Amino acid sequence: MNLKDLSALLGLSQTTVSRALNGYPEVSEATRQRVAAAAEKYSYRPNTRAKSLATGRSMAIGHVIPISAQHEMVNPVFGDFIAGAGEAYAAAGYDMVLSLVQDSHEERVYRDMFAKGNVDGIVVHAPEMHDPRIALLQDIGLPFAVHGRASDVPTPYNWLDVNNKSAFQRATGFLLDLGHKRIGLLNGLETMDFAHRRRAGYVEALQTRGIAVDKALMRSEEMTENYGYQAVCEMMKLPDPPTAYLVSSMIPAIGIRRAIHDAGLKMGQDISVITHDDDLSYLRNGDDVPLFTATRSSVREAGRQLARILIDQISNPGKVPQTKLFEAELTVGRSTGPNVGAR
Amino acid sequence: MNLKDLSALLGLSQTTVSRALNGYPEVSEATRQRVAAAAEKYSYRPNTRAKSLATGRSMAIGHVIPISAQHEMVNPVFGDFIAGAGEAYAAAGYDMVLSLVQDSHEERVYRDMFAKGNVDGIVVHAPEMHDPRIALLQDIGLPFAVHGRASDVPTPYNWLDVNNKSAFQRATGFLLDLGHKRIGLLNGLETMDFAHRRRAGYVEALQTRGIAVDKALMRSEEMTENYGYQAVCEMMKLPDPPTAYLVSSMIPAIGIRRAIHDAGLKMGQDISVITHDDDLSYLRNGDDVPLFTATRSSVREAGRQLARILIDQISNPGKVPQTKLFEAELTVGRSTGPNVGAR
DNA sequence: GTGAAAGCGCTAACAA
DNA sequence: TTGTTAGCGCTTTCAC
Numbered sequence: 001m002n003l004k005d006l007s008a009l010l011g012l013s014q015t016t017v018s019r020a021l022n023g024y025p026e027v028s029e030a031t032r033q034r035v036a037a038a039a040e041k042y043s044y045r046p047n048t049r050a051k052s053l054a055t056g057r058s059m060a061i062g063h064v065i066p067i068s069a070q071h072e073m074v075n076p077v078f079g080d081f082i083a084g085a086g087e088a089y090a091a092a093g094y095d096m097v098l099s100l101v102q103d104s105h106e107e108r109v110y111r112d113m114f115a116k117g118n119v120d121g122i123v124v125h126a127p128e129m130h131d132p133r134i135a136l137l138q139d140i141g142l143p144f145a146v147h148g149r150a151s152d153v154p155t156p157y158n159w160l161d162v163n164n165k166s167a168f169q170r171a172t173g174f175l176l177d178l179g180h181k182r183i184g185l186l187n188g189l190e191t192m193d194f195a196h197r198r199r200a201g202y203v204e205a206l207q208t209r210g211i212a213v214d215k216a217l218m219r220s221e222e223m224t225e226n227y228g229y230q231a232v233c234e235m236m237k238l239p240d241p242p243t244a245y246l247v248s249s250m251i252p253a254i255g256i257r258r259a260i261h262d263a264g265l266k267m268g269q270d271i272s273v274i275t276h277d278d279d280l281s282y283l284r285n286g287d288d289v290p291l292f293t294a295t296r297s298s299v300r301e302a303g304r305q306l307a308r309i310l311i312d313q314i315s316n317p318g319k320v321p322q323t324k325l326f327e328a329e330l331t332v333g334r335s336t337g338p339n340v341g342a343r
Numbered sequence: 344m345n346l347k348d349l350s351a352l353l354g355l356s357q358t359t360v361s362r363a364l365n366g367y368p369e370v371s372e373a374t375r376q377r378v379a380a381a382a383e384k385y386s387y388r389p390n391t392r393a394k395s396l397a398t399g400r401s402m403a404i405g406h407v408i409p410i411s412a413q414h415e416m417v418n419p420v421f422g423d424f425i426a427g428a429g430e431a432y433a434a435a436g437y438d439m440v441l442s443l444v445q446d447s448h449e450e451r452v453y454r455d456m457f458a459k460g461n462v463d464g465i466v467v468h469a470p471e472m473h474d475p476r477i478a479l480l481q482d483i484g485l486p487f488a489v490h491g492r493a494s495d496v497p498t499p500y501n502w503l504d505v506n507n508k509s510a511f512q513r514a515t516g517f518l519l520d521l522g523h524k525r526i527g528l529l530n531g532l533e534t535m536d537f538a539h540r541r542r543a544g545y546v547e548a549l550q551t552r553g554i555a556v557d558k559a560l561m562r563s564e565e566m567t568e569n570y571g572y573q574a575v576c577e578m579m580k581l582p583d584p585p586t587a588y589l590v591s592s593m594i595p596a597i598g599i600r601r602a603i604h605d606a607g608l609k610m611g612q613d614i615s616v617i618t619h620d621d622d623l624s625y626l627r628n629g630d631d632v633p634l635f636t637a638t639r640s641s642v643r644e645a646g647r648q649l650a651r652i653l654i655d656q657i658s659n660p661g662k663v664p665q666t667k668l669f670e671a672e673l674t675v676g677r678s679t680g681p682n683v684g685a686r
Numbered sequence: 687g688t689g690a691a692a693g694c695g696c697t698a699a700c701a702a
Numbered sequence: 703t704t705g706t707t708a709g710c711g712c713t714t715t716c717a718c
Contacts, residue, residue, distance in 0.1 A: 003713095015688070049395045051711075055712080055714095058392060073426075086443035098440070099433070115344075118438060346697095356706080362704090392695080394695075395696090396697095397709080398697065690717080692713105696710085
């Protein structure tokens with residue numbers, strides 16, 4: 001069932017039927033009713049391709065998801081973010097098209113998306129400090145919004161981010177309050193904007209308290225489970241090992257647990273660890289100290305909001321870019337002691 | 344830069360240019376060279392919408408991802424599956440469009456996808472025992488492939504699945520070999536096909552050894568962390584509690600760990616647990632017993648293969664449906680004792 | 687308030 | 703081997 005068939009059935013022109021369906025004012029109320037009824041009855045769905053060819057808008061948003069080159073893995077938070085974004089798109093009548101790439105900088109991917117005309121806008125994931133994609137997209141004039149930020153990019157653009165710096169500042173402060181003086185930082189790759197900011201928060205918290213920053217206690221690598229395991233194992237062997245760890249998400253927590261276990265220590269007793277995990281409400285009665293930089297549901301909400309920002313930008317091309325900063329939750333569990341593992 | 348511009352530039356008709364670009368045989372080699380060079384030079388990209396309007400094929404595959412209604416969460420394995428599928432699509436020139444729905448049975452979603460003509464095929468995720476979507480898709484004539492199976496659906500269709508039954512049979516057998524007689528099963532919702540099969544494997548293993556199947560030791564719910572925690576806590580309070588647990592993935596392992604910890608027991612010492620987790624190669628020197636029903640990389644490979652099957656089906660509409668069964672890996676770690684926790 | 691006709695960018699008969 | 707033409711299904715001037 002296409003427009004032609006439907007209008008023939010109604011004894012109207014395609015024009016009128018199209019207008020009736022798209023809410024144009026010049027069509028009479030009676031006609032609109034008839035058309036709507038018929039469309040419903042025959043469950044008419046306008047062909048997206050034809051529509052977008054005619055209008056020039058594709059009613060689709062592209063997400064370019066970077067895949068870790070070495071480890072070929074997808075960051076699990078994308079799932080939740082995408083779910084939120086998908087909701088917003090569905091509500092606004094947009095489709096979501098996904099493109100997974102090894103090297104997210106592949107200029108071609110973005111240029112092609114634009115040239116092939118199958119998206120009206122793009123969500124940029126996992127930005128680096130000076131991410132070239134932003135200038136690129138501005139250059140080719142494709143609307144976009146960034147999940148995160150690229151701190152070294154001076155021009156304004158749409159972004160939505162979690163306040164990574166303050167989250168890590170507070171978390172470090174919390175460990176310092178417990179009396180810890182040697183705190184291991186397990187961070188992601190610090191070319192990534194979020195990791196850079198997290199480190200800044202950690203460093204600033206230490207400096208504020210006059211604690212020396214020890215490079216031996218700071219690691220920055222791709223967030224694999226094995227990295228977490230190895231890093232903790234190695235730090236444990238230092239002459240003066242950390243008494244606490246601050247673990248950047250999403251480094252899988254299980255590697256940390258195991259390393260601590262291997263060292264013959266008990267988490268939350270011999271050693272303090274602040275990490276991230278989802279749905280840990282009952283942890284509040286446990287002995288861990290979880291840091292929620294972003295819960296699953298808040299990531300979802302972020303997806304929703306960023307999608308809305310982008311859709312808004314597409315609808316109002318002239319509008320000034322919007323930004324949104326989420327303050328990360330820091331939820332603290334009951335520790336086995338007030339001063340766990342601190343010397 | 345569109346076909347018209349490009350052909351004008353070359354002093355050729357749109358037809359010739361189109362043919363040259365699409366590898367039709369009748370165009371002369373010299374012309375083809377010229378056209379290719381020009382297309383490259385001006386980085387011409389045919390407009391996907393126009394192309395698919397003309398051809399009737401949209402060169403896109405739809406993935407309809409169910410979201411847990413109660414918990415609004417996305418199964419993290421989708422990320423890896425999608426990554427694999429994305430690879431295959433990219434290689435074949437297809438786009439991937441994602442649609443996240445609360446109720447995956449929403450017939451409308453599928454019908455609309457077809458009617459709106461923006462996908463040439465669909466991947467069905469998370470099938471239930473008698474999943475109505477299969478009949479629906481066959482009815483509307485939209486090519487599809489299922490990630491998993493719907494055992495109660497008799498007609499042939501494309502699917503790719505992990506051998507869930509044998510995996511759980513072997514895992515249960517392994518625990519029985521250790522001497523366990525009371526094995527708790529934490530399963531997903533058994534309306535889901537994979538969970539049903541897993542249970543069947545568990546039950547069959549017990550029956551083969553003449554061990555009574557105790558309903559009190561079998562749980563089936565949505566795979567949240569809290570469910571895992573609660574279920575284990577409750578089973579622990581039984582007069583004759585399990586000495587081992589078999590945990591269906593992706594029930595977050597952390598809930599299980601905590602419940603066992605709360606009960607004052609030590610995993611791999613007082614109690615045996617077979618669960619699933621990724622990238623646990625070093626676990627082989629640990630005290631856990633991991634069951635790999637599907638590693639992250641094998642999920643990825645599954646995505647790749649299922650995508651290929653679907654693309655093949657789209658290209659050869661008459662072809663008989665293809666199926667593929669992956670045998671799950673069962674990797675066993677070193678236990679602290681040969682007979683951990685068994686009575 | 688409604689309709690005829692052109693055109694979005696491409697492909698695919700049909701001619702030449 | 704190349705070009706002419708019609709049309710994919712829709713929107714959108716423009717005319718009535």
